[in-house]
Amino acid sequence: MKKFPSQIILGIIIIVVGILLLLRSTGIIDMGNVIRFLPSIFILIGIYSLIKSKFRNITESLLFITLFTVIQLWILNIITLGNILAWWPIILIIIGVGIILSRLRGPPGEEDSHQKLDIFTFFGEVKRNIKSNNFQGGDITAVFGEINLDLRDATLSETPRINVVSLFAEVNIKVPEEWNVNLDTQQILADVQDKSKESPANDEITVGGLAIFSEVNIRN
Numbered sequence: 358m359k360k361f362p363s364q365i366i367l368g369i370i371i372i373v374v375g376i377l378l379l380l381r382s383t384g385i386i387d388m389g390n391v392i393r394f395l396p397s398i399f400i401l402i403g404i405y406s407l408i409k410s411k412f413r414n415i416t417e418s419l420l421f422i423t424l425f426t427v428i429q430l431w432i433l434n435i436i437t438l439g440n441i442l443a444w445w446p447i448i449l450i451i452i453g454v455g456i457i458l459s460r461l462r463g464p465p466g467e468e469d470s471h472q473k474l475d476i477f478t479f480f481g482e483v484k485r486n487i488k489s490n491n492f493q494g495g496d497i498t499a500v501f502g503e504i505n506l507d508l509r510d511a512t513l514s515e516t517p518r519i520n521v522v523s524l525f526a527e528v529n530i531k532v533p534e535e536w537n538v539n540l541d542t543q544q545i546l547a548d549v550q551d552k553s554k555e556s557p558a559n560d561e562i563t564v565g566g567l568a569i570f571s572e573v574n575i576r577n
Contacts, residue, residue, distance in 0.1 A: 363409065363477035363498045364522050370398060396429035406479035417481040417502075419451045474519065478502035478526075487511045494518045494562070499526035499571070507531045509577075513560050521566035521573060523547070528573045532562065538575050541565035552576040 374395065380386045400422055407418035430436045474495025476483055479502060486507040494517030497504055501524070509531055521528055521542065532538060535558040542549050547568035553575055564575060 363475055364496050364520065366405070367477075367498060367500070367522065370402065374398065393432050394429070396425040396432065399425040400429065402479055406477060406481060409477045415454070416452060418479070419454075420448065421480045423447065423451060472514070474506075476504055476506070478504055492517055495520070497521045497523075497528060497566075499528055500524045501526060503527045503529075505529045505531075508536075508562075509533050513562060516561045516563060518563040518565060521564060521568065523566070523568045523571035523573055525570045527571065528568075530564065530573075530575045532575060532577060533560075534577045535560055537561045539563040540575075542573065543567045545569045547571045547573070549573040550575070 377391060377395070381392055403418050403422035403425065407415065407422070427436070427441060431438075431441065472489050472491050473493045474485075474487070474497060476485060476496070477498045479500045482503045482505075483499075484505045484507075488510045490512045491514045492508065492511040493514045497506065497519060499522070503526060506529070511533075513536070518541075519530070532553055534554055535556045536553070537556050537558070537560065538551050538553050539561060540549065540551050541563055542565055545568070547570060549568050550573070551564075554577055564573075
């Protein structure tokens with residue numbers, strides 16, 4: 358079964374939310390009841406991020422899910438401000454559980470032998486060390502988060518492309534000294550820098566995509 362890339366899913370969600378807000382602001386359709394359920398979209402994004410990270414970014418994802426669950430219940434008048442003030446210690450419990458699990462799960466850097474990337478983080482941090490002998494590029498998506506990708510132990514397949522989508526986030530990519538990097542990114546109030554050294558070798562990798570209010574760094 359073919360999986361949808363994270364960037365396609367994110368793009369569809371942004372388009373749907375934009376259409377709903379446009380219909381409401383222009384008065385074409387009364388979207389009052391639908392708009393009330395917008396926090397549920399962010400809850401689903403949080404769940405997706407939790408699963409995508411293989412339950413490594415537990416603290417950030419659970420806090421995000423909890424926040425928008427409370428907002429959704431409050432908008433639907435299921436809970437009151439008094440209920441929120443009474444149950445706020447749940448936040449401390451989530452943080453405590455996250456601290457313990459982060460200690461038990463070992464080193465933060467995760468080794469990956471996959472040939473193609475599909476990394477996604479939403480209000481979280483991902484560290485990935487690629488050890489593929491036939492690296493074919495892939496997608497990196499960071500929204501209000503940070504991704505650290507280490508490719509120094511990977512071997513290229515022809516000229517792969519890494520497509521980066523970074524929204525209010527930071528992406529750091531380390532490449533071997535024998536790789537040459539071709540930048541093909543679009544930036545909107547973002548800082549994208551290739552700090553890697555030029556190599557006489559023929560190995561090349563293309564880094565493209567879109568960065569908005571973000572920082573993308575490529576170095577050896």
